Amino acid sequence: MPLNDERPGSMSFSGEDQGSDVESSSERCDSITSASDLDCSQESFASNNSSKHCTPSSSPPKVLSLDEVMDSARDLSNLTLAHEIIVNPNFHLEANSPPQDSLFKSVKDNLHKAFWDILEAELNDDPPEYGQAIKLLEEIKETMLSFLNPGANRIRTQIMEVLDIDLIRQQADNDVIDIQGIASYIITTIGKMCAPARDEEIKKLQHNTDNIVTLFREIFRVLDLMKADMVNWEINNIRRVLLKQSVEYERATFQSILDKTPNSLNNTTKWIKCALEESQSAVSSTEVKQTAVPGPFQVLNTAFLHLLTWDYTKNTVPETLMTDEGRLREIQEHLQQCQAVNEVLLIVYSTIGGPIQGLPTLSERLKRMTTVLLDGxxxxxxxxxxxxxxxxxxxxxxxNKSLTERGYSPLTSTLQATLTGQICSITEKDNPIRTLVEDRVQQYFKMLLCDAKPQGKLEQVPAGLTIIKHDLMPVAAKFLSLVNYNKTVYGPYYADIIRRLMFNNFPSEERPSHSAAQDTAVSK
Structure with missing residues (x-):
């Protein structure tokens, strides 16, 4: 059921105290969440008796059958594909092409060559043998029919008549078959059916009539391209539907996986628990009450901040973020490269000082050069x-070049050695410049996650990060878009996990009331 156009906040716990979506790719999802998601997710945190619609559930531990495992794998595959279509506007499929120099490509090429050699030998026999050629025509016919819409009756009838396999077989038996004429009809017909981007391929087919075997091989190659075009056309159509129902679809599909797979939120629970413990430590250091608890928004924002420094080689990504692991890795890698560039340039400017200050051209040149060298x-x-x-x-x-051009003395060998040593020292974890930059980046992202309208704050980078300001902004926008959409889909699950973790961490006599917890959740 399509949802209305009411705009959600960045979390589905509550409509207040949450960052709105950034003006980026997340705008595609502005109309996919209804206000009911916000209301019922707040209820799922505030009460143990949440509505059935919003309370996530998981099956008790059990032994899975093979069918259940296969069903869960299929659900996960569907969830991953649907999510990719929604969040990646450039997602499309390419015609199947194995990697160059791979064993699979070598085997495939050899098998295809053997097939086409057999076909050529059969057609060159006296009299010619048309068995393989007729099988090819039958496959081409089925492929062409698969491209047609249900209402294309005229062209469907024409294809059925011209490529009547029984009639073609009779013609072959009597050696009156016109293979060249049939191939010409096929080329003309698929030329009418293909996308404009394939017009050049069709022209090549029309001029490639010397060798019938080569012609058929090229026809199949073009048909494979047309299959990919058809799939991508279908993806674009599906995207329009998914954008309207994506939250409901992804949440329902994820719940289906939970129903079939025990302990499916273990990694998510560990991820949130770590953030909760960190948030509780921060609250305990500033609050007098021993039972003071952090708000759920604070906990969840802390959890998402951890993703910026997540060690993917040692820690499994939370289940609710498995469809975005690749994007999270890209964000982290880009961010770490930006930080390294910033650290290098901070060291340069703090070491050399006045002679190179206030020179934007030099600054940009040093930044661009450092970025290129640190790529990868x-x-x-x-x-x-x-x-x-x-x-x-x-x-x-x-x-040295810049200093000499402006009448300054070049750097001494001692100063160059000092500069080199300081730059190389950023590989050390406790390097003060590295620590400063990483802390400022965390402050920047935390500020954006906690702000109700983060799109207006993207340019407000902390002091010391001005050099990479225009590199940080698109990374931050992409991260916020991903986080906001994830919160919208999985908010009820996060609310349930945080509620259980919070209440289980207190003795019964010190446990906050539900209303107090609700106040904490919306007041931050």
Missing amino acids: MHRPNFNLEETLQGVSAQICCEL
Whole structure:
């Protein structure tokens, strides 16, 4: 059932105290959540007797059958595909093409070559043998029919008549079959059916009539491209429907997985528990009451901040974020590269000082050069310390050139060695410049997550991050879009987990009342 256009906040716990969506790709999802999601999710936190619609449930531990495992895998596959279609406007499928130099491609090419060699040998026999050719025509016919809409009766009838396999087989038996004429009809027909982007391919087919085997091989190649075009056309149509119902669909599909798979929220619970313990420590250090509890928004925002420094090699991503793991990794990698660039340039400007201050052209050149040299710093075989040595050498060259042009003395060898040593030291975890930059980045993202209208605050980067301001903004917008949509879909699950963790962490005589917890949730 399509939902109305009422705009949700960044969380589905409550309509207040939550950041609205950023003006980015998340705008596609503005009309997919109804106000009922906000109301009932608040209820699911505030009361143990939440409405059935919003209270997530999971099955008790049990032994799964093979059918249940397969059903869960299919649900997960559907959920992943639907989510990708929704959040990625550029998502599309390419015609199947195995990697170059792979064993699969080698085997596939050899098998195809053997098939086409057999076909050529049969057609060159005297008299010709048309068995394989007729099978190809039958497959081409079925593929062409699959491209037609239900109402395309005229062209369907024409294809059925021209590619009448029984009639073609009789013609072959009497050696009166016109293979070249049939191929010409196929090319003309698929030329009318294909997307405009394939017009050049059709022209190549029309001029490739010397060898009938090569012609058929190219026809199949173009048909494979048309299949991919058809799938992508269907994806675009599905996207329009999913954008209207995505929250309901993803939540229902995820609940279906929970119903079939025990302990399906274990990683999510651990993730939120860690954030809750951190938030409780922060509250305890500032509150007099021992029973003071952090608000659920504070807990969840802390949990999402942890994703920026998540160790994907050691920790499994929460189940509610499994469809976004690739995007989260990209955000983290881009962010870490921006931080490294910022650290390098802060060291340069603090070490050299006045002679290079107030020169935007030089600053931009140093930033661009450092960014290029640090590209790919997350690859396993990337040697960061060695690269930073090269970065330092390049920066010293640029600085000497700029200083000399403006009448200053070039850097001394001692100063260059000092600069190089300080730049290379950012690989150390406790490096003060690195710690400063990482803390400021966390402050920036925390400010945006906690703000009711974060799109107006994207440019308000903390002091010390001005150099990478325009690099941080799109990363922050992408992260907020992802977080806001995730909160909207999985808010009821998060509310239920936080409520259970909070109440279980208190002795019964000290446990806050439901109304107190609700006040905490909306007052932050």
